[in-house]
Amino acid sequence: MAAPAPLGQRSALLDMRHVTKTFNGDVVALHGMSLTVNEGDFISLLGPSGCGKSTALRLIAGLSHPSQGRIEWQGGADDTDLAVVFQEPTLMPWATVAQNVWLPFRLRGKSYEQVKDDVLEALRLVGLENFQRSYPRELSGGMKMRVSIARALVTRPKLILMDEPFAALDEITRHKLNNDLLEMKQKIGCTVIFVTHSVFESVFLSDRIVVMAARPGRVIEELTVDAPYPRDEDFRTSADYAGHCRAASDALHQAMEAA
Amino acid sequence: MTVTDPTISDPVMVDEEETRRARARRIERIAKWVLPVVMMGLTLLVWDRIVVWNEIPHYILPGPRLVFATLVEDWAMLFDALLVTLQITLMALAVAVIGGVGLAVLFTQSRWIEMSFYPYAVILQVTPVVSIAPLIFIYVENRMAGLLICAWIVAFFPVLANTTLGLNSADHNLRDLFRIYGATRWQRLRFLQLPSALPYFLGGLRIAGGLSLIGAVVAEYVAGTGGIGSGLAFRILEAGYRLNIPRMFAALFLIAATGVVIFAGLSFLSHMLLRKWHESAMQGST
Known part of the structure; x- marks a missing residue:
C-alpha cells in the first residue's frame, strides 16, 4: 500500500470527544480528552505513569466505557477493525506460533485452512516464517513480541493499539523492532496508536505525538513530527531528530510540572 | 567468537569445573535408579534377617x-x-x-x-x-x-x-x-x-x-x-x-x-x- 496522505489531508477514523473516565467515583484517570485519529496516522501517547494513556487505549479498544464524552468511529469503521498489542507478548503457551497468530480468525469461526495464507503472510511480515511450529517458550523476548505483532496484523485491522509493547525489551532489540514496525506499517497501511514513556521512541516512530500529564490524566500538547517515512538509522542521528526530541522532552517536562 | 585465544581452542585445556559438573550429573543420573533399588534390597534383607535370627513366628511378623x-x-x-x-x-x-x-x-x-x-x-x-x-x-x-x-x-x-x-x-x-x-x-x-x-x-x-x-x-x-x-x-x-x-x-x-x-x-x-x-x-x- 502507498504511503499515507500528508498530515492534514487524511480522513478521520475515530473521534474522541471530551472523554472522561472516573474510577470508584473519585479517581479521575482521564479528563476531557479530545482526539481525532486519522487514517494512516502514527500517534504516540507520551507521558509519565498515571497520565491515563493506557486508560485511553482501553477506552478505544472498548474494554471499558467512558464515564463522560463519546468515542465515535468514522467512515463505516467499527471496533472489529482494531487489534491490540500489549506490553507482554500475551501468547497462549500451549499453542504453536502459527496457532497463536490464527487466534483472531479462529474466534471469528474461520478454520486454519481458510486463513493459512494470511497467517503465513503475517509471520513473513515479522520475519518468523520459519517458526510456525515453535512454541512460545522456545522464542526470545523479541521474537515473542514479533508473534504478538503478527497476531495483531493478521486480520489487516484499520487500527492497531500498542501499549508500551517494547518497554520490557533490551535497547538493541527495541531499535530493531522500531525499524521493523515502521516498515510493517508502511506495507499494510494501517493506523497506529502507540503508548510509550520514551521520548526517543515516540519521535522516531510517530508523525503525531500527544503529550499527556497526570493527576488528572489529560492532554497537554500535541506535537507534529513532519520528517518523511521511511525513516531509518540516518534519521536517528539527524539534527532534525534531535530537534524533535528536544521539543518533545520540553513538552514532557511541562507535563511533569503541571502534575 | 571474535577473539582467537589459543588456550581456548586447545583440546587439552578443559575447564575443570565443567568436567566436575558433568561427572556429578552422570553420577546423579545413575544414582537416581540404583540407590532406591539398593535401599529396597537392603530393607528386605534386614527384614528377613531380623525375622530369622529372632525366630519371630510368622503369625506375628512373616519374612x-x-x-x-x-x-x-x-x-x-x-x-x-x-x-x-x-x-x-x-x-x-x-x-x-x-x-x-x-x-x-x-x-x-x-x-x-x-x-x-x-x-x-x-x-x-x-x-x-x-x-x-x-x-x-x-x-x-x-x-x-x-x-x-x-x-x-x-x-x-x-x-x-x-x-x-x-x-x-x-x-x-x-x-x-x-x-x-x-x-x-x-x-x-x-x-x-x-x-x-x-x-x-x-x-x-x-x-x-x-x-x-x-x-x-x-x-x-x-x-x-x-x-x-x-x-x-x-x-x-x-x-x-x-x-x-x-x-x-x-x-x-x-x-x-x-x-x-x-x-x-x-x-x-x-x-x-x-x-x-x-x-x-x-x-x-x-
Whole structure:
C-alpha cells in the first residue's frame, strides 16, 4: 500500500470527544480528552505513569466505557477493525506460533485452512516464517513480541493499539523492532496508536505525538513530527531528530510540572 | 567468537569445573535408579534377617520370602480382589474427574452457582469419609454404588479445587484479547480457560488418583464382611480374623503397588500432555 496522505489531508477514523473516565467515583484517570485519529496516522501517547494513556487505549479498544464524552468511529469503521498489542507478548503457551497468530480468525469461526495464507503472510511480515511450529517458550523476548505483532496484523485491522509493547525489551532489540514496525506499517497501511514513556521512541516512530500529564490524566500538547517515512538509522542521528526530541522532552517536562 | 585465544581452542585445556559438573550429573543420573533399588534390597534383607535370627513366628511378623510365597500361592484370590478394588478406584476417579471438572466449569460460568454450592463441596471434603460411609451404606441399597460414592467423595475435591483455580488463572491480557475479538463464552472456555487450567487439573488428578484408592479401601472396610466381600480391603480384614498375617502383608503389598502404579501412570500422562509448553514438565527426564 502507498504511503499515507500528508498530515492534514487524511480522513478521520475515530473521534474522541471530551472523554472522561472516573474510577470508584473519585479517581479521575482521564479528563476531557479530545482526539481525532486519522487514517494512516502514527500517534504516540507520551507521558509519565498515571497520565491515563493506557486508560485511553482501553477506552478505544472498548474494554471499558467512558464515564463522560463519546468515542465515535468514522467512515463505516467499527471496533472489529482494531487489534491490540500489549506490553507482554500475551501468547497462549500451549499453542504453536502459527496457532497463536490464527487466534483472531479462529474466534471469528474461520478454520486454519481458510486463513493459512494470511497467517503465513503475517509471520513473513515479522520475519518468523520459519517458526510456525515453535512454541512460545522456545522464542526470545523479541521474537515473542514479533508473534504478538503478527497476531495483531493478521486480520489487516484499520487500527492497531500498542501499549508500551517494547518497554520490557533490551535497547538493541527495541531499535530493531522500531525499524521493523515502521516498515510493517508502511506495507499494510494501517493506523497506529502507540503508548510509550520514551521520548526517543515516540519521535522516531510517530508523525503525531500527544503529550499527556497526570493527576488528572489529560492532554497537554500535541506535537507534529513532519520528517518523511521511511525513516531509518540516518534519521536517528539527524539534527532534525534531535530537534524533535528536544521539543518533545520540553513538552514532557511541562507535563511533569503541571502534575 | 571474535577473539582467537589459543588456550581456548586447545583440546587439552578443559575447564575443570565443567568436567566436575558433568561427572556429578552422570553420577546423579545413575544414582537416581540404583540407590532406591539398593535401599529396597537392603530393607528386605534386614527384614528377613531380623525375622530369622529372632525366630519371630510368622503369625506375628512373616519374612519377605514367606510374603512372596503367599502372594504367589494366593494369587488367584488376591488378583480377583485386586480387580474389584481397582475397578472401584478407577470408576471413582473417572466420576471424580467428570464431577470435579463439570462443577468447576459450572462455578466459573456463574458466581451465583459457586457461592451457593461451594460450601457443600467443602463440607463433603472436610468430613472424614469413615464417618459418612456407614450412613451411605444404610441409604444406598447397592453395595457397589455405596463404595463408589465413598471413594468419589474423597477423590473429587482436589480435582474441583485445582480446576476452579486453573480456570480462573487465565492471563488477564489474553482475556482482554478474547473480548476484543468478540469471543463467545464457549470460545473463551474452550480456547483459553480449559488450556490454562490443564496443568492445575493434572496436579489435582494426581492427588485424586491416590485418594480414590484410599476412598475405595476405606469404604470396603466400613462395608465390612456383610458387603460384596471380595475387594483387597476385605481380604485383609478376613486374613486378620484368621491370623493369616502373610496374606495380610501380600494384600497390603498389592494395595501399595496399585497406588504407586496409579501415581506413576498419572504423572506420565501429565508429562506427556504438558511437555511441549509447561515449565513443570520441561526439566529433562522426569
